[in-house]
Amino acid sequence: MKLYEYEITYEQEVCFKNQKSFLVAEADENVLDTSFCLFLYNNQNREVCLTSDRCFDTIVRGQFICFKVKNVIAFCTYIGSRKILYSYKKEGTKSLRDYWLYHTFLPILLTLEDVYYVLHAGAVEIGGVPVLFVADSFGGKSTLTNFFIQKNHCMISDDKVATYEYEGKIFAVPSYPYQRPYRQMEDLGVYVENFAKKSKPIGIIFHLQKSQPNASIEFTPLQGIEKFKVLRYATDIDLPVNQKSKFTQLSSIANKTKLYNITIPWDLNRLEEVYYAIVQFIQHQHKG
Amino acid sequence: MTLDSKIIIPDSLFLQQVDDETILLDTNTQEYFALNELGTLIWDVLSFRQDLNAVKDAVLEKYDVDESTAQKDILAFMEMLLEKKLISLG
Numbered sequence: 602m603k604l605y606e607y608e609i610t611y612e613q614e615v616c617f618k619n620q621k622s623f624l625v626a627e628a629d630e631n632v633l634d635t636s637f638c639l640f641l642y643n644n645q646n647r648e649v650c651l652t653s654d655r656c657f658d659t660i661v662r663g664q665f666i667c668f669k670v671k672n673v674i675a676f677c678t679y680i681g682s683r684k685i686l687y688s689y690k691k692e693g694t695k696s697l698r699d700y701w702l703y704h705t706f707l708p709i710l711l712t713l714e715d716v717y718y719v720l721h722a723g724a725v726e727i728g729g730v731p732v733l734f735v736a737d738s739f740g741g742k743s744t745l746t747n748f749f750i751q752k753n754h755c756m757i758s759d760d761k762v763a764t765y766e767y768e769g770k771i772f773a774v775p776s777y778p779y780q781r782p783y784r785q786m787e788d789l790g791v792y793v794e795n796f797a798k799k800s801k802p803i804g805i806i807f808h809l810q811k812s813q814p815n816a817s818i819e820f821t822p823l824q825g826i827e828k829f830k831v832l833r834y835a836t837d838i839d840l841p842v843n844q845k846s847k848f849t850q851l852s853s854i855a856n857k858t859k860l861y862n863i864t865i866p867w868d869l870n871r872l873e874e875v876y877y878a879i880v881q882f883i884q885h886q887h888k889g
Numbered sequence: 890m891t892l893d894s895k896i897i898i899p900d901s902l903f904l905q906q907v908d909d910e911t912i913l914l915d916t917n918t919q920e921y922f923a924l925n926e927l928g929t930l931i932w933d934v935l936s937f938r939q940d941l942n943a944v945k946d947a948v949l950e951k952y953d954v955d956e957s958t959a960q961k962d963i964l965a966f967m968e969m970l971l972e973k974k975l976i977s978l979g
Contacts, residue, residue, distance in 0.1 A: 824908045824909070824910075825907055825908045825909060825910030825923065826907065826910050826912055826921075826923040828907060828908065829907045829910075829912055829921070833921070841916075844903070844914075844916040845903050845916070848903050848905055848914050848916075849903075849905060851905075852905035852906070852907050852912065855907045855908070856906070856907055856908065
């Protein structure tokens with residue numbers, strides 16, 4: 602299975618010519634010294650932390666990282682090794698392993714390794730071009746992403762959009778082929794057949810803003826610090842790690858992508874109207 | 890504070906340009922600030938030379954203002970940075 606453009610193989614070592622792969626295998630918990638610890642918050646009502654044998658200010662190749670979900674699972678790796686070992690705790694199951702690996706540990710690891718900058722966003726393709734939706738919590742990202750998927754648009758991600766810069770453009774990376782159109786803890790959701798095959802340059806990012814049910818749908822371009830603030834708030838992996846690099850990456854995303862506020866009338870009966878407004882807006886942008 | 894004060898800029902501050910605006914990030918507090926055009930010029934000069942007299946020369950070269958106004962604006966900006974603990978005095 603491909604997650605965030607990396608081939609994931611379980612238990613058996615397979616050599617690929619292209620080193621974009623991870624081997625994930627069960628092992629006894631590592632007893633290395635992990636004096637350095639970062640606690641993570643807002644994590645599905647679980648106690649979650651990152652530990653390491655070195656400080657987190659600057660991550661180096663070969664540094665030992667352990668990601669622990671209390672009573673569930675621990676993932677361990679050396680930065681750059683492309684091997685992840687896991688050990689179950691008393692409540693650990695295969696589905697929980699997959700959830701915490703796909704949804705949380707892999708994006709954290711790829712962020713620590715400076716491979717990607719991850720946004721908390723829904724993303725679909727419209728006319729073959731990645732379009733992202735960012736919003737406050739309960740701001741409608743998942744509902745709108747789900748609506749586009751139901752309309753047969755290819756899904757890039759339901760929740761986390763990894764990004765990277767290449768040749769002056771910001772690319773959106775397909776995350777994992779599951780979508781959760783309901784709120785349930787530690788659940789990847791339903792399998793999505795129509796899942797993006799490869800990374801592509803981002804077309805537009807929409808910042809969803811709730812408005813009155815009978816309000817009109819309006820698009821307003823954002824610039825400068827207002828744009829930066831929206832993207833800063835949408836940053837998914839917000840750790841005190843490699844901070845200068847993260848600031849540079851975020852500023853680059855802000856400079857190289859178009860970001861629009863879109864007012865969303867808070868009425869599910871008007872969701873179809875919002876859908877067509879967005880599609881027409883994108884078509885108009887392409888013609889322009 | 891005067892133009893002869895020694896300014897200390899901590900390593901925790903980073904600057905980036907986004908569109909036409911300059912954003913200053915304090916990684917200690919995670920606060921960020923937008924700098925206007927004058928603030929950006931002052932910061933650019935300070936980053937290379939922590940010398941407010943050099944800043945004054947740069948402002949006078951770029952803007953059509955008298956020396957007294959330039960000095961007043963520079964010191965007002967620096968007092969703001971000091972109040973927000975973005976700089977300290979040596």
